[in-house]
Amino acid sequence: MSITINAQFDGGNIEVLSSDNADNIRLNIKTDNQSEFLQWFYFRVTGARGTPCRFIIENASATTYPAGWDNFDVVTSHNLIDWYRTPSHYDNQTLSWSVTPEHDALYFAYFAPYTLDRLHGLLVHCANAPAVTLSTLGQTIDGRNLDYLHLGPLQTHNSNDDRASIWSIARQHPGETMASWWMEGWLDRLLDGNDATSVALRDIADIHVVPNMNPDGSFRGHLRTNAVGANLNREWAEPSMERSPEVFLVQQRMRETGVDLCLDIHGDEALPYNFIAGTEGVAGWTDARDQQLIAFKRTLASINPDFQTVHGYPRNPPNSANLSFCSNSVAQTYGCPAYTLEMPFKDNADRPQADVGWSPERSIALGRSFVDAVYLALTNRLL
Numbered sequence: 001m002s003i004t005i006n007a008q009f010d011g012g013n014i015e016v017l018s019s020d021n022a023d024n025i026r027l028n029i030k031t032d033n034q035s036e037f038l039q040w041f042y043f044r045v046t047g048a049r050g051t052p053c054r055f056i057i058e059n060a061s062a063t064t065y066p067a068g069w070d071n072f073d074v075v076t077s078h079n080l081i082d083w084y085r086t087p088s089h090y091d092n093q094t095l096s097w098s099v100t101p102e103h104d105a106l107y108f109a110y111f112a113p114y115t116l117d118r119l120h121g122l123l124v125h126c127a128n129a130p131a132v133t134l135s136t137l138g139q140t141i142d143g144r145n146l147d148y149l150h151l152g153p154l155q156t157h158n159s160n161d162d163r164a165s166i167w168s169i170a171r172q173h174p175g176e177t178m179a180s181w182w183m184e185g186w187l188d189r190l191l192d193g194n195d196a197t198s199v200a201l202r203d204i205a206d207i208h209v210v211p212n213m214n215p216d217g218s219f220r221g222h223l224r225t226n227a228v229g230a231n232l233n234r235e236w237a238e239p240s241m242e243r244s245p246e247v248f249l250v251q252q253r254m255r256e257t258g259v260d261l262c263l264d265i266h267g268d269e270a271l272p273y274n275f276i277a278g279t280e281g282v283a284g285w286t287d288a289r290d291q292q293l294i295a296f297k298r299t300l301a302s303i304n305p306d307f308q309t310v311h312g313y314p315r316n317p318p319n320s321a322n323l324s325f326c327s328n329s330v331a332q333t334y335g336c337p338a339y340t341l342e343m344p345f346k347d348n349a350d351r352p353q354a355d356v357g358w359s360p361e362r363s364i365a366l367g368r369s370f371v372d373a374v375y376l377a378l379t380n381r382l383l
Contacts, residue, residue: 003051007043010115011177013221014043017058022051028059032222034229039063039269040175040221042109048101055108060095064223068269069095072346073357075112078103083112085347085357111267111345112360114171114180116144116219119212122184123147129191130154131202137249141227142216146249151190151207154199164205164378167254168263172232172246172326173224174217176267178343181360183211183265185367201375208257213246233264236329247326254330261374262330262338272349272358273311274366276300277340279331281316292337292377299376304369306362308350312342337377 003022007014017026031038041057060069069090074097076086086108088097099106127134131152136145168186170179190198190207201207212218216227224231230244239247278293279285297309321328327338343366347357356362 003045003047003053005043005045007041007221009044010117010219011042011113011221012044013041022048022053025053025055027055027057029057029063030221032217032225032229033220033227035222035225035231037064037222037224037231039065039068040110040223042113042221043107045101045106045108046104048106049104050100050102052098052100054096054098057095060090061093065269066092068345070270071272073097073354075109075357077107077109077112078105080107080113083109083360084355110175111177111358112181114177114218114360116212116215119147119180119215122187122211123149126151126187126191130193132191137210137253138245140216140245142219144215144219146213146215146246147211148253149187149207149209149211151202151209153203154193155203164260165208165258166205166261166263166374167208167210167257167259167330168265169210169213169250169326170265171212171214171218172264173266174212174214174220174226175223176265176343178267178345178358178360178363179265180212181363182341182343182367183209185364186370187211187367188364189368189371195371197375198371201371201378204378205260205374206257208253210250213250233266233326234324236326237324254334259330259334259338260336261377262327262334262336263370263374264326264338264340266340266342267345268342269345271311271342272344272346274307274341274343274348275309275312277313277327277342278315279321279327279338281319281321282328282332283319283321284332284335285318289337293339295380296337296339296373296377300369300373303372304366306348306351306366307369 005016015028029038029041073085074088077083133150137148170183235244235247300307327340331338344358
């Protein structure tokens, strides 16, 4: 039986250059449609059980973030449930790894995939929970639903009608699948009627959720863009139904609900840390808003040590905000906190787990921790 490599499935991405020699399987990552972005890969190998194999991604140095391959190990699974790391080597030109498969099928990916099928399961789970409404904001360019969840109060103890409006969105960049795993943790905890913090948070806030902002790019196996090459996190200044309906529709709903806090969930290719990027560059930034940001990050770090406050992006100079970014746009439009969470594709350098690296399970746990951080921010009047 010959070795077969295939990526023709939900989220798949690879080009096979040569697979005749198991010790020299040559591959390329394909670019996003109508775009120059490329980094995400996800494919299946069959017919290689017991055969020593060496895989080489030839165009690793030509990818969008070549620094992302430094100290990166390939994510691997034989059952699509358990994901672990296979040691990899980047020589400034190619990314390579060797393995002798012990199963008939073996999957390799840039990060643990989060398929649209799994998303639909999560949506059904949420829709059948108390005080949750599932609706569709509209359709994407490929004709998929842009799904939206509203989580209302589980037990109404709050007589004050001035409820906060909290928004959380994930997968503007479809290859950043850790954002979907984070979302699973965030939602699962918020649905728990026996979790006092979740119940209390939902008593004082309406939770608005778009679990996947970019279902077209997710299915197509894109790194950054939607079906027509739009980087959604550069579309918030002037979205359109023709190019970026996903942003257009979310902004439309935000105008109806207002926003008191926005959480935009991402992954960073190069930095091996969890961190929050703030919106210091928006007009009207004050010391009070700066302290609000600092307090939120410190609170989160005290709740979950996988989060840290030392490493991250440089602070933006005053009045320099790029309003095509989600967090900057929302912060300036609504005068509210808007945080971009970045998680690693690699491992968390502060708390490494070499066998799995940063993983779905750790992303889920971080999502759950945000319930505490947001509740404390609200009750301490930091929003």
